[in-house]
Amino acid sequence: AQTVTQSQPEMSVQEAETVTLSCTYDTSESDYYLFWYKQPPSRQMILVIRQEAYKQQNATENRFSVNFQKAAKSFSLKISDSQLGDAAMYFCAYSGGGGADGLTFGKGTHLIIQP
Amino acid sequence: DTGVSQDPRHKITKRGQNVTFRCDPISEHNRLYWYRQTLGQGPEFLTYFQNEAQLEKSRLLSDRFSAERPKGSFSTLEIQRTEQGDSAMYLCASSLDWGGRLAFFGQGTRLTVV
Numbered sequence: 001a002q003t004v005t006q007s008q009p010e011m012s013v014q015e016a017e018t019v020t021l022s023c024t025y026d027t028s029e030s031d032y033y034l035f036w037y038k039q040p041p042s043r044q045m046i047l048v049i050r051q052e053a054y055k056q057q058n059a060t061e062n063r064f065s066v067n068f069q070k071a072a073k074s075f076s077l078k079i080s081d082s083q084l085g086d087a088a089m090y091f092c093a094y095s096g097g098g099g100a101d102g103l104t105f106g107k108g109t110h111l112i113i114q115p
Numbered sequence: 116d117t118g119v120s121q122d123p124r125h126k127i128t129k130r131g132q133n134v135t136f137r138c139d140p141i142s143e144h145n146r147l148y149w150y151r152q153t154l155g156q157g158p159e160f161l162t163y164f165q166n167e168a169q170l171e172k173s174r175l176l177s178d179r180f181s182a183e184r185p186k187g188s189f190s191t192l193e194i195q196r197t198e199q200g201d202s203a204m205y206l207c208a209s210s211l212d213w214g215g216r217l218a219f220f221g222q223g224t225r226l227t228v229v
Contacts, residue, residue, distance in 0.1 A: 004157075037220075043204065043222060043223055045208075046220075047218075095216040102160035102163050103148075103158070103160065104160065105157030105158050106157050107155075108156075108157050
């Protein structure tokens with residue numbers, strides 16, 4: 001079974017600074033997808049960024065980028081120029097490529113933005 | 116269609132009662148997922164539909180839980196004989212089967228069993 005580990009229960013960053021959230025995963029599959037989701041206090045899960053395992057190039061979405069290290073099974077999220085609206089729970093998630101598996105989530109990292 | 120819709124947003128029920136939740140996915144999405152999220156945890160996968168067929172169920176989905184998607188559109192999740200341990204946020208998500216697993220989530224139904 002796949003597992004996703006987020007070792008940072010909480011992170012704090014000053015507004016406009018850069019922060020990196022860590023995620024590691026365990027799988028025996030070679031084809032899969034990795035995601036970062038954001039869950040603000042309103043509780044709706046919002047997709048931040050997605051990475052296909054077969055792509056070597058790291059995904060980027062505006063201020064959000066990932067460092068995908070397939071051999072190390074590591075998938076960290078970098079948030080540049082942090083804004084107050086970035087404050088939320090951030091979940092790393094895995095989806096197997098071969099079947100119709102649902103997402104396997106980590107326990108989340110609570111990101112605090114200091115004004 | 117503005118996204119995945121879940122109803123009700125909040126439900127308080129007495130232990131032993133049955134409850135039913137509804138999820139309306141994004142209209143063209145053929146995949147529909149149910150997750151359960153307890154406080155301080157990430158969502159846990161419960162079950163998955165492709166069109167009207169329920170293709171996968173987690174071991175978390177005990178016999179008291181049943182889900183349906185009768186016409187491949189909306190889905191219902193029923194919990195019979197609720198227990199206090201069922202208190203959680205129940206999340207629904209939908210996606211396209213060629214969408215690279217790009218799932219969109221609803222706002223969830225928060226269940227409190229008293």
